[in-house]
Structure formats: C-alpha cells, structure tokens
Amino acid sequence: MRPTSVYEQIADDLRTKIADGTLQPGAQLPTESELREQYGVSSRSTVRQGLMVLVNEGLIVPKRPKGYFVRRWQPMVYRPQSEFGKRPPEVDIFTHLINSDGSGRSAKQEIEVAIVQPPSAVQERLRTDEADSVALRRRTRFLDDKPYNLNDSYAPLDLVQGSEWMSPADVARGTNLVLAELGHELVQALDEIYIRMPRPEEVRRLDLGPGTPVAEHIVTTFDPDGTPVQVTVNVVPGDRHVIVYERRKPDGAEPQPRIPWGAP
Amino acid sequence: MRPTSVYEQIADDLRTKIADGTLQPGAQLPTESELREQYGVSSRSTVRQGLMVLVNEGLIVPKRPKGYFVRRWQPMVYRPQSEFGKRPPEVDIFTHLINSDGSGRSAKQEIEVAIVQPPSAVQERLRTDEADSVALRRRTRFLDDKPYNLNDSYAPLDLVQGSEWMSPADVARGTNLVLAELGHELVQALDEIYIRMPRPEEVRRLDLGPGTPVAEHIVTTFDPDGTPVQVTVNVVPGDRHVIVYERRKPDGAEPQPRIPWGAP
DNA sequence: AAGTGGTCTAGACCACGCA
C-alpha cells in the first residue's frame, strides 16, 4: 500500500482509459471542473497537474475552450534507404516518394539556401576546418500543407558553389545526382538517429504538439574515395513518422516486404 | 513585442544558458527561492511552472534536497545491423558487442521466458492467429548495472518449443543461430522505429528520468521463404542511445567508417 | 455571453536526504 498522490491517480486512471480504448483517439476528456468533482479534489491545480502529466506524455491535448482531447497518432513511413533506391529521374525525390504511394496527397517543400558557419556536429562529420563556411540547403517539407519534417543539407562550399545544388528551387533530378555530376557520386552513407525532445524552434517550424519527441536523423554521405561530401540533418516528429529500414544477410535474397500493418 | 508569460521567460532564459554552455551539464541551477527573487515573482508555483518546462524537455532534473541540475547526456552506439554481422560464436551477441568495444564495461542481462498472448502489433507481424499463444523471450539489458534497453523477442510456439530459444539463460552462440539450426535461418529483416514518450512500466524498468523519450525498435526477421520467424521489440531510451546504420549503394564499396565524434 | 483552459497569487504541510 503505497499512497500515491492524487494527481498521479488522476493521470493513471485516465491513462488506463486511453490505453484500453475506453477513451478513443479524438474523444473528449472530462473538463477540469468535472474531474475536480469526480476525484473530490478541492483545488483546480491538483487536477491540472494530473492532466499535465498526460499532456507531457503526448497522450492528450488541450483545445481551448472546448476541453482536453485524446490525441490521434498517424505515423507515415519514412525511409532513409530510398535515397539509394531506384527512382525515375524526372521528379524530386520527396515529391516522387509521396506521389508514388497512391495516396493522392499534396507534397511541397520550402527551400532556402545560404552560406553559413556549420554547427560543430556538422563540421566534425564534414571534416571541414573550424573557420570554414559551408553551403546550406534548408528544406521544410509539407504534406497536405502540414509540416512533415526538416531537412538541412550541408556541403563544402568549394564543391557546390555555383551549381544547381545551391538553387533555391526543386531540383528535379535530385541534388544527389548534381553532386555526382560534380564528380562526387554518393556511394556510402552513415545514418545516426538521436531521440530527444524538440527545441523551441523545431516546435515552431514543425508545429509540434506538447509531449512530441523527435528523431534527429543525421546522414553523412561519402564518395567512392571515402570523403564526406554531404551531411544532412533531418528532424522528424515522432507523431508523424515511422522510420523503416530493410536489411538482408549478405548474399541473401532481395528484400520484398511492404508494410502491411499499422502502428503498435 | 508580444508579452510572453513569466514562467516562459524563466524557462527560455535557463534554456538559453544551458544551450550556450553558461550552465554546463551537471551544473546546479538556482533554487526555486533564488529564481523567485531574480524574476521578482511572488509565488513559488510560477517559478516551478517554468522549471517543469525544462524538466519535461529532459534538460534538467531535480535532486531533492539539493536542487535542480543540468542533465548529462551520453548516448552509446546501438547498431541494429550487427545482428547480421560477423561475430565470434562463443559469446552472446550483446555481451560480445560490449566487450569488443574496449571500454571495459560490464554487460549483463536478465532473461525471462514465457508463453503469452502476443500484443496485436506482434501478432500482425508474426502472422499468427488471434487465439494463438507465442513464445516470449524477454531480456532486460544492463551496462555497468544500469538498465540499458528492453528486448522482447516473440516466436511461434511450435517453432521454438523445447529448444534452447526458450532457455532462460544466455545462449552463447546466439538465439538466431538456434533458429537457423531449427531450419529457419534469418536472412532478411524489417526494422521499424517509432519515437514516443515511454509508458509508466518502461519508465520503471529502464529507470528513465522525466522528459526522456524512447525509440521502439521493432525487428521482424524472415527466413529464406519469406516467412516471419521472429519479432523483436526493443525499447531504447533516447538519453542513452544513438541508433546507427551504415548503408552503401548497391555494388558500392564496403562500409568502413566507425563513428569518430560525439552527440550533436 | 458563456465556459473553457492559461496564468498567477499566497499561503500550507509534508518528504526526503544530507550534515
């Protein structure tokens, strides 16, 4: 018998109801006043404290002035490997990936290009000097006009300057092909995935709800010489993505499965 | 000039100091009373509300009765691909991976074995019937006696019953090899990575601090016939892991890079 | 206009862990 606090009780009860389906995604929770009565709590703060637990777990979201609602969760597939896959060269890779899944969704991206001092994480991976500026191609991707992910690519300035890589417009055949034409085919990649809570700027740019963690997916790509050519930092919201990889044993069969199931 | 609330100001100021290094990892923050004075706030709750923002972002952690401290973050490399890599058959794969990195850390795991009704996510991936029970091999992995990750493997009951797969002890040559000996070599895998906040049970089992998101890494492995043989659900805390994949273009060179850098 | 949640006040008592 360990006496757990009142606000934890409230949080636990509601969490259970969400987990077992008593409260379905999209359903409205009792209001703060109703919960105060139900649990015989005399102060609003205590009830609020319980609700905040669930808000920070990403399970519910307050919609003023209606009340609290169970959050919906609809992750889309995010495939780092598609970069190296076969694709028609006519369209941008992001647009292609979306349009080819038959869902009829609208995909677009905002592109900015700049010359910047890279963050130290990028500088280390690109193996540039501390003082060196690098080229930045920053993309914010939208699906049905909702932000989908952030995609910042960095490349050595002398390598891409003047090329189409630095054009602030969709590059139909893909920027990787541009790099190949410049003599640096991308043949190898190292993916790192960090799991963390978003920074305020990411919350703003991605319009993230509270309690939504993100994956920071850093791709370092190499040319045949083993020289890092490009570092891409992707920020992908947890509530809208499943990251998917297919693997096979060396000399194994071709991969075949598409994902025929939903979220866990 | 948009007037932002007081608690947000407090959170923003402290967050900035953490980001720019004014407050280093491990450093102590001002106490609630001190912050109340600094910001001319007359109520404790307001200060606490600001601090809670950072707690839920995983940036700080309260240590009663000392105060709040900036959190440390030391992710270790987590490599899903090592499963298919070469390794000496004498030791368990987890132990091997740890011991082979020259860090001299202690690795151990607690193993439980059971026969259970699988969660629906597992049932769908294993393509078993709703009524079917399956075998569960549940491992909790520790590094230097601190929980590292959770690893629940499921397999069809008729396939593994009576085999070493269901032994609640380390299997030196690896359970994948056991499955191969049973006629189901694992040659192909599908990795799915979901990013979310942990469930209370995971917080308990992994001893997670507040504001620590997790990755749920689900591996479905297939035999040469394309039959799913095993589904493994890994829960890996974001504050202790970087997930790493190496990729190369089909017919490209062998991967070579080890990670020579720290977290972003 | 009404009702919701968002912010803040001004206290109270308690639990914990260190000195």
Added chain:
DNA sequence: GCGTGGTCTAGACCACTTA
C-alpha cells in the same frame, strides 16, 4: 535539524473560441 523540492488549497483575473 535544515533546506530542498513535492503536493495541495482557495482563490483571482485573463484569453480564447464558439454558440
């Protein structure tokens, strides 16, 4: 014991959105 944060009370006024 002392100071820290953890919990809870009993209010107040405000901001927002929809009916």
